[in-house]
Amino acid sequence: MENKKKKFKILRYRPETDDAPHYETYEVSYRHETSILDALNEIRDTQAPDLSYRSSCRMAVCGSCAMMINGVPHLACKTFVRDYEKVDIITLEPLENFPIERDLVCDISDMVEKIERVKPYIIPIDKAKPLTEDFVQSPRQLEKYRQFAQCINCGCCYAACPQYKLNKEFIGPAALTLLYRYNHDNRDAGTPQRLEILNQDSGAWGCTMVGYCSDVCPKLVDPTSAIQLGKGASAFDYIKHFFKKNK
């Protein structure tokens, strides 16, 4: 590594021995290619073997290493020390809005439960189709949901979401995006079932369109627009039911 050095202030917490989180400071050398994850690995291997954080793929696709980097949710593997040349110290903390477990590890089980709640699977339009045939899905039809299928479930959007911060019942950006993704897949017939989830107060209407989730999304999924489009569908559904009731 080159001679450039950078200080890191890292939140430390071990539930068995610590009453409250505290910070510790480390310093590592870095070069142009060094990611925050590389720096963390270096700190763990040479200075703090008891430092806990999640990581796996190193290529921004597994979603493990999301954390607060100078107060902003990012993937540690896709954020580079070189981008913090102007600051003296890089602060690392676990993702906001999730309970802390240990050091940089937080409990994401609430998000996972919500992702699984939206019926994130095909409810088939044609159950009898044999396994020798595909569905016709034009590139344009694919394009309707493709972007919203790119979510890696890293949790950055939940850490950014002001609504989720206030109200943990809110189903949140990633889950609503996934809901929209399946509703707009022409192989799927599950929209009525998912609209029930979407229409709830904890569904799309819980969002106040701040848009910070889209700003921080490392995969440019843009949950805000999925939720906005979801609101449109939900409103239409409401009006439809209203007219049905009044017939």
Place this chain on the structure above:
Amino acid sequence: MDVIKTDIAVIGAGGAGLRAAIAAAIHHPELKITLISKVYPMRSHTVAAEGGAAGVISPDDTLEKHFEDTVAGGDWLCDQDVVDFFVSQTTKELYQLEHWGCPWSRTPEGHVNVRKFGGMKVPRTWFAADKTGFHILHTLYQTSTQFKQIQRLDEHFVIDLLEEDGQIRGLVTYDLQNGIFKTVLAKAVIIATGGAAQAYSFTTNATIVTGDGMALAYRHGVPLRDMEFVQYHPTGLLGCGLLITEGCRGEGAVLVNKDGYRYLQDYGLGPETPLGAPKNKTMELGPRDKLSQAFWHEQQKGRVFETPLGPAVHLDMRHLGEKVLHERLPLICELAQSYAGVDPANAPIPVRPVVHYTMGGIETDIHTATRKPGLYAAGECASVGIHGANRLGSNSLVETLVFGHVAGESAADYALKTDFGNESKLTEDAQAAIQKATSLFEGNGSEFAADIRREMGKTMEEGIGIYRDEKGMQTTIDKLRDLQARYKNIRIQDTLGRVFNYDFIRALELGFTLDVAESIAHSALQRKESRGSHQRLEPEYQKRDDENYLKHSLAYYRENDIPNIEYSQVKITHYPPAQRLYGEQAEKSK
């Protein structure tokens, strides 16, 4: 201690584990399935697969062609009955994923599209842009959530299997979140934990790919088969080793040395194909072993770029144009930009061969059953017999689907006709396994896992690389013995708590990887021929030797000792061993 009773325990929640769990749930809905993984399912390394998955659908394609490509690609070390079954199932599995919502890339008419891939005669690689593994994994994970009989234990690390009278009856696991241990009593256990490329220092693989499941089976007496065959993917991003998919070359990317010369034509893969007109099984679309070996020769000749991050060649795809690149290879564009500062539309990507895949693994039969009743294995951790000495790109994702499916059904059938065994005895054994693992917390040793891990990766690269000779391999073998001795004296430093104690897990993982590394090194030393990804430098071993080595190697674990290497027959049904030919040589031989 918590005891969970389940019909089927699946270790690993990547492609194979999820497919197995779903198959079991559909096959016998009354069974309880416990899906255990050290990470959340969507973090599994399947997520990183890029290029695609092979399934015959083109009008000019046939199952026989896929069979021939696979067997020849594997340098005839494949079990042909298994390959026959495999190619007959892959397309069905891919259509199943289509029905489950996988966003396959489409033709303008709205049908599933296929792309060219290395070593394949005909375009047969289904793809979802260049994020095929990601989409397959998420499709399987999301689909699995509708089966309430699948109970997941996320972030649970399996430390040992439980065995009674030669039968596998469960496992012991460390629950990271709660810092406690749990015993899982299971009528059948499926291992689906992926490969072991973390035995090497320069790898495409995620840091979780540490060979845990291979070592678990190995320590319980199941041989690891064909472990000497380790795939170097020809195009790893310089520095970090991230995978630059073969899909790039399928779309038309070319490899050039420092003179701007497309060197593959010098290695039996030519003639040079025109830019923008990639040809199946020729030049850049040769098989991975041949391409990585060509790099090695170029390096010997001094024709590669020497850079601060090591030797490299250039993968050039500028001629594809920005539109095609962003439509077909968006992840590659993102990775090249982020990790190498290169926009592939404007500059070539510096690459070199990188450890990518373990062809070998836990020996299983065609039904994914191991020699131990009650124990099944599927996916990269297994050696079911389809990859031989070199895996073809886009055969591994479908392997997880085809054999994950088989494993789920096989294990379900088995679970129906067996019981839990002697529960109190098994729980006692679990206690002993926990005792052994937690002795690490007593903190008497003086060795650090990080040092041993680094030295292991280095010695594996040096001795068991693309080309091998006895001297180099013996040096690595001696080094690994030394590291094993030092490992016994290991000391974890995080001894004050057990919640999310990664120091503890990484020490256990290292123990697993070291065992697997030894099986690789010894299997390699004993194979005195060159075949597929195993290439020997000694003049007398530079050719394939079917007379003596058309055999699977079997590495048997011996406690506190080096593995014992034996051999078993390769099943040849109707495609007798012949020369592997690519480029115009293949054309001429027709």
